[in-house]
Structure formats: C-alpha cells, structure tokens
Amino acid sequence: MNEQYKLFDAEYKFMLIIWENEPINSTQLVKLCNEELGWKKSTTYTVLKKLQNRDILKNEKAIVTSLVKFNEVRKYESEQLLDKAFNSSLPKFLATFLNDKKITDEEAEELKRIIDESRS
Numbered sequence: 113m114n115e116q117y118k119l120f121d122a123e124y125k126f127m128l129i130i131w132e133n134e135p136i137n138s139t140q141l142v143k144l145c146n147e148e149l150g151w152k153k154s155t156t157y158t159v160l161k162k163l164q165n166r167d168i169l170k171n172e173k174a175i176v177t178s179l180v181k182f183n184e185v186r187k188y189e190s191e192q193l194l195d196k197a198f199n200s201s202l203p204k205f206l207a208t209f210l211n212d213k214k215i216t217d218e219e220a221e222e223l224k225r226i227i228d229e230s231r232s
Contacts, residue, residue: 117180117188119168124185125149126159130169131182138174 119127129144130136136144138160145151151159160176163169168180198204215223 117185118192119185122149123159123163126156126163127168127178127180127182127185130176130178135175135177138171138176141176 126145126149129141129148133140133144138157141160142153142156145156146153160169160171164171168178170177170179194200194202194205198208
C-alpha cells in the first residue's frame with residue numbers, strides 16, 4: 113500500500129477543501145481554511161508546504177491542485193481499516209458493521225451487485 117496516501121485528520125480536512133475547489137488560488141485557500149477550519153494564514157501555508165514536499169499537492173503560480181486524488185486516499189484508508197481492525201477480512205467487517213442494523217432491499221441489491229462485479 114502506498115504510504116503517500118496516509119493523511120492525518122487535519123491534512124485530510126485540508127485536502128477535502130482542495131478536492132472540492134481545485135484548482136484553487138492560494139489566497140482563496142487561506143480564506144476557506146480560515147472559514148472552515150479556523151486556521152490562520154501561517155497554518156494553511158505550513159500544511160500546504162508539508163503536503164507539497166510529500167508530492168500530494170502542487171502549488172504553481174499560486175494555484176493549488178492535488179497530485180493525489182480523493183478516491184486513491186479513500187481506497188488506502190479503507191484498506192488500512194480492513195487490515196488493522198478485521199485482519200483483511202471483508203466478511204468480518206460486514207458482519208460487524210451490519211450487526212444489529214437492518215438494511216433496505218435496495219441496499220442489499222446494491223451490495224450484491226458490487227460483490228458480483230468484483231468477482232474474478
């Protein structure tokens with residue numbers, strides 16, 4: 113698994129802002145981070161620089177874009193959770209997640225469809 117996709121909570125929240133607004137001017141990014149995260153300009157630029165150094169973001173001519181996409185990070189995080197908490201067992205995960213929960217017929221059909229499509 114690619115460690116590049118590992119984001120800490122604050123980095124993840126920062127990246128959500130970028131993913132939702134990219135390409136984004138760094139001045140606008142500072143404004144959004146202040147509004148949504150309560151960050152000062154210096155905090156925004158510190159995190160931006162850190163993620164640039166890890167090749168997660170690009171900042172060219174004050175325009176910030178992601179080099180790592182949301183779906184890649186989501187896949188990495190899901191695999192990490194499955195591995196750590198359920199010894200990589202998808203059935204154990206589903207059994208735990210669905211314990212005491214009822215799902216609709218539509219949700220059950222959707223799960224069946226996803227499983228069928230992922231079979232080799």
